[in-house]
Amino acid sequence: MVNKSTNLEEYIDSFIEDSNLQEVIRSISIACKTISNSVRLAGINDLLGKTGDINVQGEKVEKLDEFANNTLINQLSKSKKVFMMGSEEIESIILPQPENPNGEYVVVFDPLDGSSNIDVSISIGTIFAIYKKINSDPQDVDNLLQKGNQILASGYAVYGSSTVLCLSIINKTSLFTLSGDQEFFLTSENIVHGDSKVYSINESNWNKFTDENKLWVNKLRSEEFGKYTARYVGSLVADFHRNLIKGGVFAYPADPKSGIGRLRLIYECNPLAFIAKQSKGRATDESEDILDIKPTALHQRVGLYIGGEEEINLREKLI
Ligand code: AHG
Numbered sequence: 558m559v560n561k562s563t564n565l566e567e568y569i570d571s572f573i574e575d576s577n578l579q580e581v582i583r584s585i586s587i588a589c590k591t592i593s594n595s596v597r598l599a600g601i602n603d604l605l606g607k608t609g610d611i612n613v614q615g616e617k618v619e620k621l622d623e624f625a626n627n628t629l630i631n632q633l634s635k636s637k638k639v640f641m642m643g644s645e646e647i648e649s650i651i652l653p654q655p656e657n658p659n660g661e662y663v664v665v666f667d668p669l670d671g672s673s674n675i676d677v678s679i680s681i682g683t684i685f686a687i688y689k690k691i692n693s694d695p696q697d698v699d700n701l702l703q704k705g706n707q708i709l710a711s712g713y714a715v716y717g718s719s720t721v722l723c724l725s726i727i728n729k730t731s732l733f734t735l736s737g738d739q740e741f742f743l744t745s746e747n748i749v750h751g752d753s754k755v756y757s758i759n760e761s762n763w764n765k766f767t768d769e770n771k772l773w774v775n776k777l778r779s780e781e782f783g784k785y786t787a788r789y790v791g792s793l794v795a796d797f798h799r800n801l802i803k804g805g806v807f808a809y810p811a812d813p814k815s816g817i818g819r820l821r822l823i824y825e826c827n828p829l830a831f832i833a834k835q836s837k838g839r840a841t842d843e844s845e846d847i848l849d850i851k852p853t854a855l856h857q858r859v860g861l862y863i864g865g866e867e868e869i870n871l872r873e874k875l876i
């Protein structure tokens with residue numbers, strides 16, 4: 558039974574022993590509040606549109622991408638608990654300012670996921686994961702290239718019809734809702750992946766799908782396993798959130814010719830795969846569990862199949 562008066566502060570006090578890790582999560586939640594407010598007022602405060610820069614992904618940077626990225630870096634620097642950060646928007650290692658050689662934690666993030674939806678008021682979000690550093694060398698990118706199964710906590714915020722923050726620690730995934738007084742209150746606890754029948758796939762890529770993936774999607778459409786319907790927001794974080802709460806599977810296959818996917822392993826796939834696992838869902842790339850992949854580069858892209866166990870298991874049987 559959820560006690561609606563529990564706030565995020567009380568929750569992390571009760572379930573996370575390490576006060577340094579508590580502080581990292583607190584800092585991320587503060588950053589998410591700031592980003593949420595800016596998203597909601599972007600049209601008024603001249604925060605819509607592009608900065609004119611191109612990021613490491615070769616994509617045009619939106620003003621809100623840059624704002625969200627700076628907000629997270631500044632807030633995590635202020636926590637004085639972070640050793641190193643990695644972001645979708647920055648090519649390489651980010652060190653807090655001032656540097657913090659004694660910090661124990663590494664944080665990776667997609668500051669704003671779903672950038673193409675910013676200008677049209679469709680749900681977007683922030684995705685993050687927290688690790689322990691593996692060594693104290695501030696130039697060693699291996700601190701960022703850890704397998705997802707080393708994650709200590711991960712989560713996301715969705716700036717949608719309400720602002721919610723999902724936080725996953727080992728065996729416990731909970732959801733908080735931002736109140737009018739700017740406080741996150743616990744609104745559901747011990748979330749278990751839903752079981753309604755939804756598939757979320759950008760089907761415009763159909764002609765590039767492997768025969769096995771076409772067979773899988775056709776099975777879902779066939780009603781052999783019940784009546785599936787399609788839902789695709791185009792913001793991974795919002796598609797994942799809907800499927801987590803209600804049920805369903807999200808897939809963004811890798812291009813079979815290059816073997817390269819669309820979504821980024823370290824700060825998009827791994828944090829959500831950790832949540833899926835803690836809530837009895839699953840996540841794989843073309844052939845193995847996302848959390849078992851050893852990253853080779855900060856911005857590495859992989860195929861992603863994430864959501865209900867039933868759908869992911871079915872695909873595995875067919876390939
Ligand atoms: P980002 O906005 O952080 O660059 O990520 C965009 C991603 C993801 O949110 C979404 O699922 C996917 O791009 C959508 O890609 P398509 O437009 O190819 O469907």
Ligand code: MN
Nearest residue numbers: 667670671825
């Ligand atoms: Mn993204």
Ligand code: MN
Nearest residue numbers: 645667669670
């Ligand atoms: Mn992004």
